[in-house]
Amino acid sequence: MYKLVKRWPVWVSVFLLMLLFPSACLAAQFTYKVRAGDSLYKIAQRYGTTVNLLKTVNHLRSNLIYPGQTLVIKTKSSSSAAASKKAVSNNNKTTNSSTNRTISRAALNSGEVSRSDFDLLARLITAEAGGEPYQAQLAVGAVVMNRVKSSLFPDTIRAVIYQVDNGHYQFTPVMNGWINRPATDQARQAASEVLAGKDPTNGALYFYSQGITNKFLLSRPVCFTAGNMVFTR
Template sequence: MIKSKHLKTLLATLTLSLTLSTTVLAGNYTVASGDSLYKVGKLFNTSADTLIKNNGINGSTIYPGQVLKVPCDTYTVKTGDSLYLISKKYGVNLYDLRKANNKWDNTIYPGQSLNIPGKNSNAGNSTPSNQSTQKPVINYSESDLDLLARLVTAEAQNQPYNAQVAVASVVVNRVKSSAFPNNISSVIHQVINGYYQFTPVLNGWINKPATETAKKAAKEALYGADPSRGALFYFDDSATNKWLWSKPITARIGNMVYVK
């Protein structure tokens, strides 16, 4: 029979061992050119010494292509997600999210696992801690989202992804502006002095189904992404309308020009 004093010591030792064993190296990070242990550690809120120990590194040299085990939360991508929305869910910088996953385009797919930078977890929990506080910048319904995504599809389906987000953000900016109607449907269907504000409403292309990419782009804009930089108008760079070209240009993406 173990004496009480020895039993307490044994239990304390077991508890410490279990506590130490719960540190999960949930993520794999592929070293990029220009990385150092210090930079990687800073990205994942850990130290260079910890990375050296956990990866069995001799010295402090790492090389591009090397895969490091890093302590971080991971997130499994779901349908409708985008890098911007995931960064908002976790309250992390979009650039840091891209860096943590060496992800410099916008293509992600359901089931894909992403590292979350600067979010260490003992359990690798993938539930966003501040998801309940995530709010769109304007109110919208599912029908609003579908309408906005159909406009994006009609106007910019063949343009870069950021151009599609920017088209949606122009509508959002108009809803926020006192110079235009205060809801998505009214903005898109607005006619001023006999002129339709958005050509797809006039030619019927607005009725074509939205692409999945356009849906993601529309949702990013609804949650604050604005590659247009506050624009209230957009047009193709082949346009000859002098009035549009006379306005201050805020962004040019693909063949699209965005102005205030």
């Protein structure tokens, strides 16, 4: 004689599984503010997710991200709770400051970057070297960052770019209005790299196009060339 076995309804089984193994059933979701030096690959590795999932959740068409950008992080493993806790800890280091804070020497050292200053730097790179090789675009951004770090120039990105010395604009695009043109994706990538410390010039403070006659610039020691541009200290 067979003994009848009582079966649980499916929904009861699922409910019990969620109670016993919540981290295996639910994926954590939280926000993360991009910092200088970040990439989708690094963020994915840090929080146990994938680049493709990051792009899908955030509707990204490329791997390009910029400092100050807010990403939604959706983890897919049982380490979700730990990842969420780590994300909150990391974000607390950057969200206490204003989103419009100007980058200063101290901010550069701490890795804090405002979206507006990032965009300004990328627009200058576009205006000065948009038609030049990528190394020249990196070098233009590096000159701005080197000036911020130097005691010879103002100590913020905005002040460096808009500096007028003895009636002379330091950067021509500010004078002719080209600084207001939108930045290219390539210039944004270059800005992100130089904010993370990239400097192909090894400390250049000036640059010019070949063929100029400015005696001051021509007297400076050349430290890097790229395309039609020369970079000096």
